[in-house]
Amino acid sequence: TSKVVTIGEIVVEIMAVHPGDGFREPIELIGPFPSGAPAIFIDQLARQGHPCAMVSCVGDDDFGWLNIERLRKDGVDVSAIRVHEDAVTGSAFVRYRESGDRDFVFNIRHSANGHIGLTPEARAVIAAAGHLHVMGSSLSSPAIIEAVLFALDEIKGRGGTVSFDPNIRKEMLGFPEMRAALDLVLAGTDLFLPSGDELLLFADAPDEAAALAQLLGRGLKAIVLKHGSAGARYVSADEDISAPGFRVTEVDPTGAGDCFGATFVAGWLAGRDPAEALLRANAAGALAVTKKGPMEGVSSTDQLDDFIASAEPVA
Ligand code: ADP
Numbered sequence: 001t002s003k004v005v006t007i008g009e010i011v012v013e014i015m016a017v018h019p020g021d022g023f024r025e026p027i028e029l030i031g032p033f034p035s036g037a038p039a040i041f042i043d044q045l046a047r048q049g050h051p052c053a054m055v056s057c058v059g060d061d062d063f064g065w066l067n068i069e070r071l072r073k074d075g076v077d078v079s080a081i082r083v084h085e086d087a088v089t090g091s092a093f094v095r096y097r098e099s100g101d102r103d104f105v106f107n108i109r110h111s112a113n114g115h116i117g118l119t120p121e122a123r124a125v126i127a128a129a130g131h132l133h134v135m136g137s138s139l140s141s142p143a144i145i146e147a148v149l150f151a152l153d154e155i156k157g158r159g160g161t162v163s164f165d166p167n168i169r170k171e172m173l174g175f176p177e178m179r180a181a182l183d184l185v186l187a188g189t190d191l192f193l194p195s196g197d198e199l200l201l202f203a204d205a206p207d208e209a210a211a212l213a214q215l216l217g218r219g220l221k222a223i224v225l226k227h228g229s230a231g232a233r234y235v236s237a238d239e240d241i242s243a244p245g246f247r248v249t250e251v252d253p254t255g256a257g258d259c260f261g262a263t264f265v266a267g268w269l270a271g272r273d274p275a276e277a278l279l280r281a282n283a284a285g286a287l288a289v290t291k292k293g294p295m296e297g298v299s300s301t302d303q304l305d306d307f308i309a310s311a312e313p314v315a
Contacts, residue, residue, distance in 0.1 A: 002130025008038030008138030016095035044262035053077035260285035
């Protein structure tokens, strides 16, 4: 199987224990929890037993080492995660409101993630990879964009493959540089993994059916639409498969799309039948929301097998 590489941010998340508004008074917190969408993705991929590496940067501090040790323990090649002496690891504080909305305090823009780039170690893991996974939300600096587009050209040039999860909010597309980079990534993508309503941001089409047809016509091999608790849909030139989600009690939705995506990519690269890969990915997404903490809901292949054997898919 081909080794997977992803490039992007690592942060810790610290969560308010009780729901409420913001952080303008002392409150009870839990964490730090390892986080960052590409970090959650790559950790879940490693838990699937798939060889993988991450290109990133953390500070030489406990938040950084917490992440590195966690990824290493779960089987990720961490050789291209740079430890920067003069930077701090990014952090995000999150508090849920009673309504389900979230308040954040971020320290990410000026964190060690700003030093992610094409180090010799990054070039080495890219040279050894057969598949690139791109998290669209990570394309937030010129250096990350350069590294991702370099990896894309390298890996595609060698006959490798690319998966792409936009993981994006519409506001992000306001930066022209990011929009242009996302379009370049999409042009090189084999497997596209948008959440339901992200699809139309990437096609010049009036509705979902037209968008799917247009993107498949441009050379994408397959598109997987994530539909939250409703499950997911796989569409290729000759298959269209929908799979319902699993009924679970949602505790923390963060990381569901990343765990879903990693599990689908692992199945796809291993040559699993798309229906089987979809089932397993739905199971991973469902398990992800049952645990507090963005990366705490990752699951091994054995845990997925046990869950699937005992759970009831929602009709
Ligand atoms: P994203 O996190 O990228 O926005 P979704 O919210 O669609 O993506 O979640 C990704 C996948 O995780 C879904 O397709 C589904 O398989 C699973 N999932 C998410 N939320 C739930 C939930 N409440 N119950 C069961 N499965 C869920």
